Amino acid sequence: MSTPWRATVLGSQITELLRRPGRSVATGLSLLIAAFAVFGAVMAQQILSATVIERFRGTPDAVSLVVTSDAENGIDDAGLRAIQKLPSVAEAVARVQDGAPLGGSAVERYVRLSADPGRGPLSTVRLVKGSYPDGPGRFAVNEEAARDYGLAPGAPLTLLYPDPRDPARTRPVTAEVSGIVHETTTGGGQPTAYTTGPRLVRLLNLPGYARVDVRTDSGGASPDVAEQIRQAVPGAEVRPADEVRDQEAREAVAEARDVLDLVSVFLPVAIGAAVLVATSTFRIVFARRVRQLALLRAIGATSRRLAAALVAEGAAVGLLAGTAGVLAAWGCGRLVPAVAERFGHDLSASASFPWEPAALTVVGTGLLAVLAVLAPSLTASRVSPLHALRIASSGDSRPAIRTGRVVTGLLCAAGAVALAWRQYTGLPEPGASDYDRFAALTVVALSGGLAFLALIALGPYLVRPVLSAVALPLRRLGAVGRLAVAGVGGAPARAAAVSVVVALGVCLIGTTLTCLASLDAYDRYRRAVSAAADFSLTGREGEPLSRTLVTALESRPELTDVTAFRTAESSEGRSTVSVADLAPDAVGPGGALTARTGSLDRLGPSRVVVDAGYAHDLGVRAGDRVTLTIGGHAVDFTVAATLPGAGPYGAQVLMTAGDLTRMGVDAAPTDVIANAAEGGAQGRVRAERALTEVVDSPEGGGRIIAKGLGGPEDGAEDLRTVATTVIMLLGLTVVVAVVGVATTASLTVVERKREFGLLRALGLGAAAVHRTVTLECALHGMLGGVLGLALGLPYAWLVVRVAEVSAPFSVPLGQLAAVLAGLVVLTAGAGMVPARRASRTSPVTAVAHAE
Template sequence: MSTPRTPDSSRTPEGPRGPGAPAAPSAPIRASRPWRATVLGSQAAELLRRPGRSLATATSLLIAAFVVFGAVMAQQILSATVIARFHGTPEAVSLVVTADDSEGSEGSGAFDGSGDDDALDDARLAAIRKIPGIAEAVGRIDDGSPLGGSAVERYLRLSADPGSGELAEVRLTKGTYPSGRNRLAVNAQAAREYHLAPGSTLTLLRPEGEDGDGTREVKVRVTGIVRSTATEDTKPTGYASGPALTALLGASGYTAVDVRTDTRAAPADLAERIRRAVPGTQVRSGDEVRDEEAHQAVKEASDLLDLVAVFLVVAVGAAVLVATSTFRIVFARRVRQLALLRTIGATSRRLAAALVVEGAVVGLLAGALGTLAAWGCGSLVPALSEAFGGDLSAPAGLPLTEAVLTVLGTGLLAVLAVVSPSLSASRVSPLQALRTSASGDGGTGGLGRAALGLLCAAAAGLLALQGHHDLPEPGDTGYDPVTGLTLLVASGGLAFLALVLLGPRLVRPLLAALAVPLRRVGAAGRLAVAGVGGAPGRAASVSVVVALGACLIGSTLTCLSSLEAYDRYRQAVAAPADFALTSGDGKPLDGALAADLRAHRELADVTAFRTAEVVEGRLTATMADLDLSTLRSGVGLTARTGSLGHLAPGHVVIDAEHAHTLGVRAGDRVTLRFKDRPVHLTVAATLPGEGPYGANYFVPAGTLTGMGAATAPSMVVADAAQDGPDGRARAQRAVTATLTGPERGDGRVLAEGTDGQDSESDDLRTMATTVVLVLGLTVLVAVAGVATTASLTVVERTREFGLLRALGLGTGSVHRMVTAECALYGVLGGVLGLALGIPYSWLAVGIVETAAPFTLPTARLAAVFAALVLVTAAAGLLPALRAARTSPTVAVAQAE
């Protein structure tokens, strides 16, 4: 038996200790461990050894940081551009004086004239001009007046401006600036729309009488055409000096007074002098007013970016889901290393903490790179815009606060994404050290996950049913959509959470139904289906992100299609014709008026119809014999129940509100009263909203005649024979010539053009297009997730691909197999997303606009589905190329 050796006291770590050597220290010396020997150091070393895995994990987070900070840069560029282009109060204005109703009129001012102490009249303007240090002061007026001389209603804004000098907001381009009474200059918009030129005359219709119920005509002459320097001056406007305009309008004072001070005078002192000289006024600096105007313009321009910011949250959420999946795969590839750390004593808690720190580092690096990339792209945008003929202003500099928050936020997102994978990976058994790697798929999940998913699905269904139960009927004006939208968002969130939890269990049944054609195309197709079905957890984690994009984009397109259909109906109701002629006193029109209008070649589709007042219970409604099929935009009219075509005698079409009040639909009977006689009618159709020209019931002409209604028309409608401003102007002159004859009296014409309606339609399309583009970022993140998953899968399945090559599968077949697997992610995501999104879009349409008909854009949805399949397949091209290059010899090697 050998005896244990005791340590030789004559030796030290540095060597033998001789007689003259210094004494050994009392405390033992411990050799410092290399940093790789710690748990955290081991993880850091793994990051340095395989940076490609970290880059794959960080891709989705980098994209999220890029798009978030890109939105910040877009806001900076937009603000800089708007402020650079905006022109409002002239730069020469030092002070702006306005009446302040909140202040009393008491003070020690020098002005003691009579009149309203709060009005900025000529006397107070003169008092301001007398103050020492005031170089110039001009009064401003913001008013307007209807124009006479035409049967078509026209309106002209009126503004006071000196016309020259540093305080002028307009510049003369033609003619002369007005001087004297009843003279105006007009801007280019007024000259173009009302066909004005220097020397033309205008008739202003001004109120008259104590109650303003009368009208007087004021003739004015146009002396010149001006161009306004104000950015927001886009409406027809007339200009004159302040005193001339107050005399023309009969105004008692000015809206505001712009003041230019002497350069030697202190604006603050002059402001106080103005307050003392003219009590009851508010004095602000010109810089303050200009900043307020510019920031208001920026706010209006940035409303669309605010909408973008809302939907960026969706892209960020998708990035977290993709990052969670990639972290799980990467950690599963390192199962042997983690098991070895457990074998030498690392606890699960320390291992999980190290993995979380690793994820945070990856997130911070991704956030920094994404932020720098977005800043670089944003800095290049103004130069690129100038190269292509645009005019965008460069931002003031790097928004440091937003940049730091973006980086820190990306790190936080990475921590959220890595928590669940790190907890799973930290519980690895030390026996796993005997294995090379794990699939990281997670299978279909446990029973607890399935139970939680079913619970979320049930809760989502109950909330959706409640939202459907609360949907209003058309015509119900007391409905508040906020509650319904809240239920919709809550139900949709729970439904998506249920999809995340139940996704692994849905993969194989869906593949069994969807992949039948792919199995028949050869071995590559069958292997692709088997590869996706063999890893349902991984397939679900990627497909769910694709489903999120498909759901939101499909829902947006469906809602847009439905709202566009309703918008066409609304346009048909709000502006069914260019002109609607009614008598000024509500009496019937001349029966020959329609024939006279038809004689003009400038007019087309002249239609006359009658109206009558009927009684519905205790309420009065309007019945008309207007043929709804004769409307110019009649294609936009739709029926909610029944059909609008072939309205037979004894039948009626009812608008939504009255149909809701009566509780009727197509096929029901209604009884109305006309001149105390009952009228029994059958409902042919009900409208989804209001009826044209304010009518509530529409019947054939014979039915209205049989009721005893007058034979003279109540209204005549007509369209311009030619499109465009010139054709409309000629049509206006033809209508005016017809109505202003001595035999016509004082008829009025209301020009109900569709310009405003078209603008609203364009706004709807612009908003929807922007939302779809932003939601496309979700698809971009999903594509990055597909590419990352495919790349990691190729590394993990190297031996599998080598074995397939050894068994005779060619490089092309391996390439097609991996590409088909990635395409299947798009197929699964598209089916799940559209199956979830279409029912919710139907519910959303009913909540937002109950009168809108639900319209399914089949072609657009098919295009979205095909695009998803193509982009996910394209994401797998490079990983498939790497898989196809796998040598058959690796089938017999131990590859990691």
């Protein structure tokens, strides 16, 4: 006679799963979020690819064939005419690109030169103002060139080309702007001037064309026409235009996916957090079912069968959670383009469902569930029936902390400290270029991983000491505060299991914010040093500048912050040191120039600021003494501050003007810097014109070299984009952690019915019970936040030193405080629903029916 399936070990577990689906939802929620994140990344890549391909514009759609040549000179005029004469060719357009400096301004400017027909189906530009060049000496410029250089139809355009007789000199070629065009291709944005291919080749004296686009009479890539072109132009390579467009689109998608590639780096973090939360919730669920497991053991179920049944239960939960997560991510992926369209953003949805990634995600989630349930199932199945019944009757299901766990934690901590110390002692010198940062960051990551494993192992021991420190104010809230602290501290293993996941998110986010703040400060410092102002003027061959020039610049309303300073050379043995009397507050925006040691405000008489390289060579810090010698005058100075990197304009030492004069340096300035008085492209154009007029005047004498230093902060914008993306991805870990707090609180409320019932019977009101549970959840967030910051800040310091040893360590206290406060609010909010359930428990029912 066959045994009914419900009577088997596996059947009993499935029956329990179907009888109380709420517990399965609690254990599977974190896995569902992990599956949602993974498949959401797949959907995001599909949306991005479809959107980029839909928007991308490269080779015009009317092009049938693309002709290139392996010859050094490309395709010459004879080859172009041979292609155009073929009977099946409707149109053939030559393309070539080059560039040239622009004259007419004291500030260096550059324009890209590109060949385009300007009209017809093969054109890549659209005329918006004026006319397209119809003769020699005329160019159409794109909107970027018109905006940045203040060009308009009819304006003169002076191109500077190398003189064929003397390549070291340039010859001006005067042209005229005929019109303004809009580029229809993707990836423009540079100041560009356009004319037809033959005119551009003659102007630049080039031997041939880089490429010829062909439109056939039939409009298709006919193999016969391609063969005719190969015969007409020996050595020509002919490709179908559709193939070229596909390649261009793939390259564009690959470039656009750079940011999404970060997902592959941070998704494992969210997955790991989900496994930790799932492991904790499985452990709690199995602990609540200890009586059932004990009865199964008592009637003959072996530990192996019981563990296998629990693992199968976990796998089922994982597969269901994975399926739900995939479906949820797919639904969101279909909704995102429609929602984005309502807000004015054009996104394209993929037409096909990615079956293979979906199946892999579901199976992977099932495997994650098996991994999460493995340890709790082995622990639960190995409990002896008598001991299990004793635990069930007493209500104490907390496992004892084992010595092996402590030893493992201490070994992991020792390994983390050893690796971190090894990396600290191997930090490079300032300016070192042969340092393998990737290998160093890998060592730091390994050390951080060991430190986190140590935190997992030793977490139960850390909960009560940390709790006693952070919960001191809560004890003054009366009974509610004391009960909340006792509730968290009474189950340290459980509190550690939840808080460690929170700590992981806080550690990563805090480390990221601190590193980005430090690197952003260093990036602003480097930009301030390399581009201390919008414009810089120096005399040719080191000649000094006149005070009348400085006065003339100061009188122009288009310019502001005009600052003159001097540079000199100090002899230090066989080497020389560059010295300048440039004030630190005149370099870049306020606060951009920072000190590594000391304070820039202390710069004054007999005090100097030295850059990082010179400070390292001398082995000095703020407060030390240095001796500088100029023209035989040796003077001792006190180091007021050291810089984190190189000094502005290559100056290794900054001192006051009085000290530089005291050392015998002439009073005439050697450099002048200035900013545009108005922001934006138009303000810069007006400032360039004013500066040019001054330089070309008798005050300038034509002996001035002017450079445009300021510009768009592309690096800073990229850094902010990366920062936003990384923080959003790491937010997945926080979401998983908050879900872990909510599920743990829900299961704890069920487990502690007897406790809450007794509290209600003793007179504690429903509102007080509600506040107690909510406060316990907030304490989990506080514990995780404190542990995460305590672990993350030292590693943030080490990462900053490894990434850039000269970067100042900047801790964004406001942002970290906001993260900690927000996390406490989120975890407290996660406990609202379980707290409501606890507050609604009847005292009589709780005491009578608690398990």
